[in-house]
Amino acid sequence: MKTFALTRATDSAQAIATAAKAKTAQQGAEIRFIGGGTTLIDLMKLNVEQPQTLVDINRLPLDKIEALPDGGLTIGAVARNSDLAYHPLVRKNYAVLSEAILSGASAQLRNMATTGGNLLQRTRCMYFRATDMPCNKREPGTGCAAINGANRTLAILGTSEHCIATNPSDMNVAMAALEATIHVRGTKGERSIPIADFHVLPGNTPHRETVLEPGDLITHVTLPPPAPGSRSLYLKLRDRASYEFALASAAVVVTVANGKVTRARIALGGVGTKPWRSTEAEGELTGQAATEAAFRKAAEAALRGAKPQSENGFKVELAKRCLVHALKLATQNA
Amino acid sequence: MSDQDANDERVQEGNPLEFGRSTRRTFLSRLGTAGLLATAGPVTTAFGQLSVKEQAPSSNSKDTIPVTLRVNGKKHDLRIDPRTTLLDCLREHLHLTGSKKGCDHGQCGACTVHINGRRVNSCLCFAAMHEGEEITTLEGIGQPENLHPVQAAFVACDAYQCGYCTSGQIMSAVALLKEPCGPEDGDVKELMSGNICRCGAYPNIVAAIQSVRQNAKPTR
Numbered sequence: 001m002k003t004f005a006l007t008r009a010t011d012s013a014q015a016i017a018t019a020a021k022a023k024t025a026q027q028g029a030e031i032r033f034i035g036g037g038t039t040l041i042d043l044m045k046l047n048v049e050q051p052q053t054l055v056d057i058n059r060l061p062l063d064k065i066e067a068l069p070d071g072g073l074t075i076g077a078v079a080r081n082s083d084l085a086y087h088p089l090v091r092k093n094y095a096v097l098s099e100a101i102l103s104g105a106s107a108q109l110r111n112m113a114t115t116g117g118n119l120l121q122r123t124r125c126m127y128f129r130a131t132d133m134p135c136n137k138r139e140p141g142t143g144c145a146a147i148n149g150a151n152r153t154l155a156i157l158g159t160s161e162h163c164i165a166t167n168p169s170d171m172n173v174a175m176a177a178l179e180a181t182i183h184v185r186g187t188k189g190e191r192s193i194p195i196a197d198f199h200v201l202p203g204n205t206p207h208r209e210t211v212l213e214p215g216d217l218i219t220h221v222t223l224p225p226p227a228p229g230s231r232s233l234y235l236k237l238r239d240r241a242s243y244e245f246a247l248a249s250a251a252v253v254v255t256v257a258n259g260k261v262t263r264a265r266i267a268l269g270g271v272g273t274k275p276w277r278s279t280e281a282e283g284e285l286t287g288q289a290a291t292e293a294a295f296r297k298a299a300e301a302a303l304r305g306a307k308p309q310s311e312n313g314f315k316v317e318l319a320k321r322c323l324v325h326a327l328k329l330a331t332q333n334a
Numbered sequence: 335m336s337d338q339d340a341n342d343e344r345v346q347e348g349n350p351l352e353f354g355r356s357t358r359r360t361f362l363s364r365l366g367t368a369g370l371l372a373t374a375g376p377v378t379t380a381f382g383q384l385s386v387k388e389q390a391p392s393s394n395s396k397d398t399i400p401v402t403l404r405v406n407g408k409k410h411d412l413r414i415d416p417r418t419t420l421l422d423c424l425r426e427h428l429h430l431t432g433s434k435k436g437c438d439h440g441q442c443g444a445c446t447v448h449i450n451g452r453r454v455n456s457c458l459c460f461a462a463m464h465e466g467e468e469i470t471t472l473e474g475i476g477q478p479e480n481l482h483p484v485q486a487a488f489v490a491c492d493a494y495q496c497g498y499c500t501s502g503q504i505m506s507a508v509a510l511l512k513e514p515c516g517p518e519d520g521d522v523k524e525l526m527s528g529n530i531c532r533c534g535a536y537p538n539i540v541a542a543i544q545s546v547r548q549n550a551k552p553t554r
Contacts, residue, residue: 003397006416006462034463041419041458042439054416056463082452086514106528107513108506109440111452112459242527 002050008059009033012185012217015055020187020215027137027207033057033217035078035114038105039122047131048138062116062219065089071225077116077218081171082107084115094223096232096251100174100269103236106243116218119172119182119198120210123165124245125154136162137206144206151309153247156316158273159307163206165273167199168245173269174234176277177251178223186216199274209274227263230255235326236269237318246270248319250326256290261331268302271319278302281323295327296320401462405430406474416462421445423461424471432472432501436530443529446502446509447471453509455528472501475508483546484508491542495533503529507543519544 009015015033022031032051034040035058043049062076065087073089084090085101101110101118127133127145134143146154146164155166172195180195199210212218226232236249249269255262264285268276281302288294299320306316398413405428412427421438424430424447433456436444440458447456448470476482481489484507494500506529515521522540531539 001417003415003417006399006460008463034460036458037460037463038440038455038458041460045439054460058463106443106455107510107525108443108446108453108455108528109458112454242524 001044001047002052004051005053006056007053008056010059012060012062012219015057015060016185016187016215016217018053018055019217022214025212025214025216026209029214031055031214033116035117036080036109036112037117038109038113039117039120043122043129046129048129057217058114064220068222068225073223075115075221075223077220078114081105081110081113081115081118085110093226094174094178094232096177096234096253097171097174097223099234100170100236100249100251103234103246103249104170115171115221118169119175119195119218119221120212121167121169121172122209124168125165126150128165137165137202137209140205140207146309148310150311152311153245153270154309154312155273156271156306156308156312156319157268157276157303158201159309160202160204160206160273162204163202163273164309165202165206166245166270167272167274168270169275170234170236170246170249170269172199172275173249173267174251175221175223176267176275177232177253177265179265181222182218183220183222184212184216185219186213190219192222195275196277202273227253227255227265229257230263231330233326233330235322235329237322238270248315248322250319250323252323252326252330254285254290254327254330256331259289261285261288261290261294264298266298266302266323268319268323271303271306271315276302280304285327290327290331292324292328295324298327299323399462402465403428403461403469404467405469406471407468412461414461416460418461419457420447420459420461420464420469421456424456424469430471430473433505434498434501436499436502441530442499442502443506444499444502446505446529448505448509451509451512453506470505472505475505482508484511484543487542487546488539491538491545492535493538493542494531494535499529499531499533503531503539507539507546510543511547515547517547522547 019031022029030051031053034054034056058078062078064076065079066074068074081101085098090098125146127135128137134145136144144163154164175195182193182198184191230253232253234251236246238244238246246269248271251267253265264282266278266281281298284301285298303316303320308316397415399416401412401414403410421433424433433447434444436442438457440455445455445457446453449467476485484504510525515525519540522543
């Protein structure tokens with residue numbers, strides 16, 4: 001691990017001013033905020049990340065999880081994953097979020113990982129993590145060893161000829177289905193970014209994963225009030241029963257009235273280069289009777305653009321079945 | 335496990351092959367330190383004169399920062415390299431070797447300790463970020479003559495083979511007792527999935543934890 005200077009931020013403005021001196025907020029940033037450290041310290045040990053300065057933001061007053069006047073929820077950037085997953089309001093109004101978080105990592109990691117950090121969780125693509133291998137995300141221009149390499153766990157949606165790395169987060173998938181808003185404070189003030197616009201597709205700049213600029217500090221995330229009468233659920237399929245990343249997962253928020261789906265929000269995990277909201281599936285499902293045939297049509301729509309790699313063709317059908325089953329479970333007895 | 339560590343020391347004390355008063359652990363530590371020194375420059379040939387404490391890694395003051403840690407209720411003023419993980423700090427600087435290094439990447443759980451009562455992977459914490467927090471290691475939850483109920487249950491249920499993961503398993507289990515966890519074995523397995531046991535002692539680990547949760551006498 002390369003050595004670094006460790007500073008503790010006492011207020012957001014100071015943290016932002018420090019981080020704004022970096023050339024990038026993306027891969028290889030020389031100044032990094034550190035929260036739980038569960039991704040960053042791991043990557044620093046692998047020399048995939050080599051920041052010269054770490055700004056510890058854990059003591060900033062950004063850990064609150066509170067109801068909003070409109071019935072929504074605000075979640076501080078350093079609120080721990082375990083606190084978020086077990087929060088009574090999350091369990092009651094946003095079951096999909098609680099289930100997604102609890103399906104990820106381990107109890108120890110969830111006690112450490114923060115909301116903001118999870119939004120910025122890095123891919124588990126083995127070529128990204130191995131500095132002796134080509135990787136356009138880690139070192140732009142070196143190529144992608146995963147294409148035609150060991151790509152069984154990698155993405156089938158949103159890929160490019162430069163990168164097929166999967167976004168590994170479960171929380172992000174639930175946040176996408178819940179239409180979360182990411183609140184960022186930077187050198188030019190505050191801005192709110194819908195989660196759909198927060199992560200970017202790899203294209204020909206896979207080292208760029210989000211719209212964040214140097215100095216941008218995620219302060220909190222807000223969730224809209226739960227849709228009346230909606231039920232939500234997270235279903236995760238993986239190689240092991242626990243403590244494993246998704247091969248395919250589905251976050252669904254659906255409202256059924258008189259046997260018909262009146263509203264649907266659908267996002268997939270484990271298959272996309274970013275948390276994969278499927279407005280195609282939502283459009284296909286809305287207004288239809290809540291039947292398996294309709295769920296299957298929605299799943300076909302969600303995976304229509306899938307581009308399987310040499311070893312992960314199975315993910316296309318797996319993701320479809322995952323979504324169908326999630327919708328069945330979420331609409332049972334509705 | 336602390337009692338197992340104590341056993342290591344006792345076994346070694348009577349070993350005629352040891353160097354002076356070295357235990358296996360201090361012997362290995364010295365070997366490691368000597369190796370470091372050999373590559374770093376000055377080579378000390380008087381093997382027995384090396385003090386592990388004085389030769390802690392990265393003691394060059396240019397690269398170190400002052401850190402005060404509270405571990406098992408005791409305050410420690412240290413100078414450490416900012417790269418020092420909490421795990422390495424506990425083991426190499428404070429000589430609390432109950433916490434084990436397995437994968438060193440937060441994947442195996444052998445390094446599990448408590449920070450402010452919550453379990454974390456100490457290999458993924460920089461020690462300097464945890465000033466002012468209450469750090470608890472295996473040494474802080476029980477002693478051979480006064481075992482924590484979870485430790486006693488692990489012994490009673492034979493919840494280990496080689497013992498390397500046991501410290502982390504016990505620290506996780508102690509924390510689990512205060513977490514929202516359903517009553518079934520499956521609930522325990524899920525919340526213990528961050529602690530890997532390559533010997534496969536899982537059934538007995540679950541039995542040990544359940545015996546404490548049910549406040550019942552372990553059945554085997």
